[in-house]
Amino acid sequence: MSNAPPPLLRTCLYSEHLALGAKMVPFAGWEMPLQYVGILAEVRAVRTASGVFDVSHMGRIRVEGVGAGPLLARLLTHDAQALRPGRARYGFLLNPQGGIIDDTILYRLGEERYLLVCNAANRLTVLAWLQRWAEGFPPLAIRDETLATAMVAFQGPEAFGKAVSLAPVEGLRPFGAWEGALPLGGHSVPALVGRTGYTGEDGVEWVLPAEAGPFLWRALRGLGGQPCGLGARDILRLEAGLMLHGTDIDPSTTPLEAGLERFVDLQREGFLGREALLAQKEAGLGRRLVGFVLRERGIPRHGYPILHNGTVVGTVTSGGFSPTLGKDIGMGYVHPSCAAPGTPIEVEIRGRAVPGEVVPLPFYTRRRPETR
Amino acid sequence: MAGMERKPYYPPDLRYTREHEWVRLLEDGTALVGITFFAQDQLGDVVFLNLPPPGTRLTHMGKMGEVESVKAVSDLFSPLSGEVVEVNREAVEHPEVVNADPYGRGWLVKLRPSNLQEMDALLTAQEYEAYIAGKG
Structure with missing residues (x-):
């Protein structure tokens, strides 16, 4: 018996990442790019122009x-x-x-x-x-179909306008999806394009056969898409107030505690977990996920205590420096009495109590919402 | 941005620690301390520095602060014993200079060393390069 971990999976874009000089890291059983030119530069590209992400591990x-x-x-x-x-x-x-x-x-x-x-x-x-x-x-x-297909996200204020040169998706609304054949690499390739993403920007996500992945990747780079790694993706989703499963939400947290009730149709009978949610709503929540901004410098990270008037009232789930806002931001679960925006809190960062306050999520909303 | 496209470099006039700090002796008897090209490259974009204020007494290889990148937090160690006389405000306010120019504008603290014999325990550029060759 060997105790060696199973070998990491590689996406069909692995050699593209290496050729671009990406720093590769293990993530959820896959060998994925953490960054290419630098995490902050990649975040900036997505907020101001367009970025392209290999999300084939999803x-x-x-x-x-x-x-x-x-x-x-x-x-x-x-x-x-x-x-x-x-x-x-x-x-x-x-x-x-x-x-x-x-x-x-x-x-x-x-x-x-x-x-x-x-x-x-x-x-x-x-x-x-x-x-x-x-x-x-x-x-x-x-x-x-994970291993047989590629998934590529193309995100940023310029992404959708550029994507229409590769696929006839002009009429696609947010959360709309188009299926059809695209000419890629000299072949006609079946593809799915959804106007979805995980960055807080407009953009699209593509699903297509793995063999065609590198052709799409190069086409999107040719349209000016900055290759972006997991590092940028994590900051972008945090700024946009989007959850990371395993970090902010998990099988021990409910959508009600995480402030995600708008994605749950509690009126609808028959879905698994509904009775538990109704009971929790009736009994009242023991904790709520909130966003917070620090007033002094310090990087809040997963697991750090959140205090109110010197007493521990919760725990940070995600945090970091937001380059878009120029502030240190985070999310975490706190006692419901401390969940109102404006509530002063402190985050204990390796023995140093750094003051901040609860703010509404998301931290960042794009300026020009596309038509719905 | 982190230095993916730049070549590593380790100026020969500096001394280095195994914790990836460098120290440069100045003519007025003070010394500048910073982190190496290797350190900033491994950390990625530096976003926060927690540095000891002027007057703080540091000990040889004692903890002197923290550097945080978007990815991780890392302790800083002082190459020499001595007293902090200045903190690089530019680096505190714009931590990206640590990535852009780790041996120049990205210095961290200036200290007045109290025991220059400690220099002998530090690595030369050649020794440091050999040391990190096994780590890259």
């Missing part, structure tokens, strides 16, 4: 058949059957206690065809969860 699971809609409606916090074909929606898979197994984007591609995009670290868990419940919803096919 899980992509096809759910198809007559039972697909009913299964997903049972397991997700939104009604998969009410989603129109060509639309995507953010939601959660909950355990019976209301805890978040994963946060997902569900694309409805046709009457009985769905694509569920989940976090890389949770791919096998989500797959097993779907399969466990699938028996009650025949006929149904569940296929993990």
Whole structure:
């Protein structure tokens, strides 16, 4: 028996990353680019122009058949059957206690065809969860397409305008999805383009066969997309107030505690975890996730205590220096009595209590919202 | 931005620690301390410096502060014993100079050394380069 960890997976863009001089790091079982030119420069590119991200490590699971809609409606916090074909929606898979197994984007591609995009670290868990419940919803096919496909995000104020030169997606609204064939590398390639992302900017995400990934990657770079790594992605999503599963939310936290109730249709009966959420709402929350800004310099990091009047009232889940705001920001769970915006708090940073205050999320909203 | 496209360099007139600080003796008897090219490259973009105020007494290889990048926090150690006489305000207010110019504008503190024999315990540029060759 060997105790060596399993070898890391590589995306179809691995050699592109190496050729660009990326710093590669292990992440959720994959060998992924952390940065190319520098994390702050990559963040700036996405906030001011456009950036291109290899997100092929994200899980992509096809759910198809007559039972697909009913299964997903049972397991997700939104009604998969009410989603129109060509639309995507953010939601959660909950355990019976209301805890978040994963946060997902569900694309409805046709009457009985769905694509569920989940976090890389949770791919096998989500797959097993779907399969466990699938028996009650025949006929149904569940296929993990993660390794056979590439996923590339193209994000920034200039991204959507540039993307239309590669795919006929002019009419695509936010959370809309287009499927069709694209000419890439001398071939006609089946592709999915969704007007979605994880940066707080406008943009699109592409899913296409892995062999075609490098052609798309080079085309997006040719349009001026700055290659961006996981480091920039983490800052961008934090500035936009977006959760990272395993850090801000996990199977022990509920969408209500995390302030994500708008993604949960509590009126709708029959989805897993609903009773637990209703009971929690009735009983009252023991903690709430809030955003905060520090008034003095210091970098809040995962696990640091949050204090109010000298007493520990919570814990930081995510934090860092926001280059866009020029401030040190973070998120964390606090006692509900300290959750109101404006509440003074302190974060204990290695023995130093740094003052700050609770602020509404998100920290950053893009200036020119696209038409909905 | 972090120095992906720049070549590593280790000026021969400096002395280095195994914790990746450098020290430069000045003609007025003081010494500048900073972090090496290798350190800033490993850290990535530096976003915050916690440095000891003037008057602080530092000890040889004792903790003198912290440097934080977007990725991680790292302790700083003083190459020499002595008293802090100045903190580089430009680096505190614009930490990116530590990445851009680690041996020049990106110096961290100026100190008045109390025991120059401690220099003998530090590495030459050649020794330091050999030391980090096994770490890259």
